[in-house]
Amino acid sequence: MAWLLGIIWSDGHLDRGNRVSVCSKDRDLIECIARLISQQNGVRPKNGDRHWSIGFTSPHAADRLRSLGLMTAKSHIIAWPNELPGAYEAAFVRGLLDGDGSVLLSKRRPGQQGPDLRVSLCSASEKLTKGFLDWCSRNGLTAQHYTRGSVHTVLILQQASLRALHALLYPGPDVPCLARKREKYDAWMAIPRAPAGRPRADSQTPRSERPPRRLSLGTPDEEALP
Template identity: 30%
Template sequence: MPRKPGISDQYLIDLYKKGTPFKKMSVISGLSDRAIRNIMYKNNVKMNREQYSGQPRKHAVNEDFFKNWSHQMAWVLGLFITDGCVNQSNSISFSQKDERLLRLVAKLMDAKYEIIQPISTRKVSVLTVNSKIIKEDLERLGIYANKSRTVGFPHVPKDYLPSFIRGVIDGDGWVDREGYVMNVISASLSFAKGILETFRSWELRCNLTRQLSTSQKVYYRVWVKGKRDLLKLSDIVYQHALEDCVYYKRDLMKNPEYKSTSNRVKFRTNVSKELLDSVRHEAKKSGKYGNYIIEEALKSILDYTDIELLEKSKPQDRIQYKTTYDKNVLEHAKIIAKQLDMRMNELIELSIREWFILNNIEGKERR
């Protein structure tokens, strides 16, 4: 095909660097895809496969995400093995009832995303990530298409095993609401044995059972039972967790009171990450649970007569935090917040700061 008048190599290079696909460049220049590609090679222009194939990437993503271990990568990997799918095309997908988890996965993977909503025949939402490189990295970790019955337990560095297992529990774990029992289900015996060996290495009371589904297919459950063992497991797997967990499973595993009383209610708001980190540090040091420290803080400040005189702040590091509170304390706090023209998260943050001062933690003194 002859080149159209006035179309220089540099003009085509500029078009290419702006992300113009070869198909459109061919119409503009009159040259074939092969001729345009040769111009790029001749001028040492780094090639982008999606552009010269005429199929630019629909959604950007960090293609190095599964190359380097981190607690967040390990959590996403555990979630993907249990609730993900390697597609025949160069893409992977996550399926979840909880869209918050899908949005968090997309955020962690730096993915520009579109979540497909449930339909009549599919009860879950789906996040799809398009990347041949990510698909190849998962294959390097032993995760292929049609993996449910064949996937093995991947080689996860010891430091990242807790976060990986947390992802597995978030995907296919079940926690009993009435007693200290948790199990993870898998159709792969190899994967189930890997979970069992991990639990044994943590010196947990655990066992593996084999069962048949209603369609007569074999599946396996790995169990952890008993108050001491479940609390020990929760201490291990949630030690690095922030938003990256299923909140109600965390609460059922970590908080004995969550199971035993019906007077607790869930509440979600945005709270300073720095304050939450301080609460978690103090909870670990004192052997308490973070939400009960916040509850103590709320009780203290609700008894304080001059709340309106205390200084409010507007931290820039707020993250979503969902947990349970005593119903009466929470309702009382909402009333006080309304009277003071405060938001609930402002009252919670204020109460945490004052509780730390009141208890002279980290050398702070009450004003």
């Protein structure tokens, strides 16, 4: 449910009639929500089948969401949920990223062997962006932030932070998530990483074929000893 809260915070809507709805271009995401709330027949096409939606009407759920900070016309003003327990924050972030985030694999450098990964969150809300940056800081994740127009973007690029973020977002194989984003992330995690530092010039030569190292005594007229 914390994951669903993140989806509602990003792609959801609360109207004045206590109806909560989620709309997305990713049918898999909407079907995942349908399974979670036991409404497998609740998935509906929208905008000429370009989007999919699901919703429910519940005064109790709507009131609870309002107490957490959800409101109508939320895009530019919504903040981090009020008093969200720390144990649920990572699942909430997984929902945010499944809704308004991206997981991108790319090769940008000449001769690059494996792809780079970048995880980003885009939001029109400065308050929500600040909440996400604070969460990253509390969990030791290095993040970059820039604003273009009214859109705030947070990028996570460093390998150590990406690996730590994966552990936070996906603590098990069956957590609810948008499968296509997790599959990219899992694929990057499975790529062996080269050791840090610059390789030695003879690192590709088998040890048995390398010439013996010689030790000089330091004087020009004395032979170097093997």
